[in-house]
Amino acid sequence: MNYPPTSKTLIVIAGPTASGKTAVAIELAKHYKTVVVSADSRQFYREMSIGTAKPSHEEQAAARHYFIDSLSITENYTAGDYESDGLKLLDELFKTRDVVILAGGSGLFIKAICEGFDSFPDIKPGIREKLNDEFLNKGIAYLQDKLKLVDPLYYNQVDLNNSQRVIRALEVFESAGKPYSSFRKSGSGERPFLIVKVGLGIDRAALYERINRRVDEMIKQGLVEEVRSLLPYRHLNALNTVGYAELFDYFDHKTDLETAIALIKQNTRRFAKRQMTWFNKDKDITWVPADKPGVANNIIQIADSLV
Numbered sequence: 001m002n003y004p005p006t007s008k009t010l011i012v013i014a015g016p017t018a019s020g021k022t023a024v025a026i027e028l029a030k031h032y033k034t035v036v037v038s039a040d041s042r043q044f045y046r047e048m049s050i051g052t053a054k055p056s057h058e059e060q061a062a063a064r065h066y067f068i069d070s071l072s073i074t075e076n077y078t079a080g081d082y083e084s085d086g087l088k089l090l091d092e093l094f095k096t097r098d099v100v101i102l103a104g105g106s107g108l109f110i111k112a113i114c115e116g117f118d119s120f121p122d123i124k125p126g127i128r129e130k131l132n133d134e135f136l137n138k139g140i141a142y143l144q145d146k147l148k149l150v151d152p153l154y155y156n157q158v159d160l161n162n163s164q165r166v167i168r169a170l171e172v173f174e175s176a177g178k179p180y181s182s183f184r185k186s187g188s189g190e191r192p193f194l195i196v197k198v199g200l201g202i203d204r205a206a207l208y209e210r211i212n213r214r215v216d217e218m219i220k221q222g223l224v225e226e227v228r229s230l231l232p233y234r235h236l237n238a239l240n241t242v243g244y245a246e247l248f249d250y251f252d253h254k255t256d257l258e259t260a261i262a263l264i265k266q267n268t269r270r271f272a273k274r275q276m277t278w279f280n281k282d283k284d285i286t287w288v289p290a291d292k293p294g295v296a297n298n299i300i301q302i303a304d305s306l307v
Contacts, residue, residue: 008094008097008098008099008100008192008193008194009098009099009100009193009194009195009196009303010090010099010100010101010102010113010114010191010193010194010195011028011099011100011102011198011299012039012103012110012113012195012196012197012198013025013028013101013102013103013104013198013200013299014039014103014104014105014107014110014197014199014200014279014282014285015105015199015201015202015275015279015290016200016202016207016271016272016275016276016279017105017211017214017268017271017275018053018207018210018211018214018268018272019200019201019202019207019210019290020200020202020295021103021104021105021200022053022055022059022103023059024103024200024290024295024296024299025063025101026055026059026062026063027295027296028101028296028299028300029062029063029101030063031296031300032097032098032099032101033097034063034093034097034099034100034101035063035065035093035097035100035101036064036065036066036101036102036103037065037066037067037086037089037090037093037100037101037102037103037113038065038066038067038068038103038104039067039102039103039104039105039106039109039110039113040052040103040104040105040106040109041082041104041106041108041109042238042241043055043067043068043069043104044067044069044070044071044077045069045071045072045073045238046069046070046072046073047072047073047229047230047233048073048226048230048238048239048244049226050218050221050222050223050226051218051226051241051243051244053218054068054069066089067082073230073233073236073239074233074236076237079108079109079111079112079117080112080117082109082113083113083116083117086109086112086113087113087191090113090193094193099303105275107275107278107279107282114191114195114197118184119183120172120180121172121175121176122175123171123172123175124174124175127171127174127175128167128171131167131170131171131174132167135163135167140160140161140163143163143167144160144166146170147160147166147169147170150170150173151169151173151179151180151181153179153181154169154179154180154181157181168180169181194306195284196286196302196303197282197284197285197286198285198286198287198299198302198303199285199287199288200287200288200290200295201287201288201290202289202290202291203291207272208272211265211268211269211272212265214268215243215261215264215265216261218243219261223243224247224250224257227243227244227248227251228247228251230244231251234248242264242267242268242271243264243268246260246261246263246267247260247264286302288302
């Protein structure tokens, strides 16, 4: 990446669930006398604590955390919202600090802070419905021809057989009067701070064992009771997640508790695998072994060598 010259550094600690990000982030915050900004999209919600492995009160006392308990599950919050709020927060934090730690397993939210997203106009009412009707009645070739006429650049880039993407490009054009391609960023959004990305790597078998132990500990801490208290809100999108969905099925008598717990473990392992797939695509991440002594010291050496 090409970064602007600056003395401000964001150290990103990424990795799958149960890889030890919280503990490492706190060690780094103590070393740099700074704070931790969470990039875990589930830990934002006040009502979800045990099932999200939220930092304990002791951990939050050891280093100040932001974006923990910052929202209610009744609030809609997108990665775009997080980008806006996160950059404003970092602007304030960097006024008094040279280093800030960003830690979490939500790849999309890390991307939001480090790179940002394309900004598109609002779609005018009725346009999407009209285009869907044209697709049903006239076929994909008709829409492809329209796209070629109004946005030849995107026409040569998009999968023309993907009707949703073709319709999306056309609805943006018909709403804004400008080609879809004109709203797309040519590259990563430039940030006024250095970004050092570090990933916590761990052997898959060891990670899965950590996950299994963590789920058992969550049950001991009262996860079943936490989920029971959220039954009236189960329709909310925030609760459509691992650790909660499986127990909702248990309360619906679709499964027994032992099976529900086993499914939480299995689905968490699958979630961790998806996280690793995402992070492995990011070539800016420097990986350090999470299950060996001196993890924080290794990261400090990496960060200091790049600043």
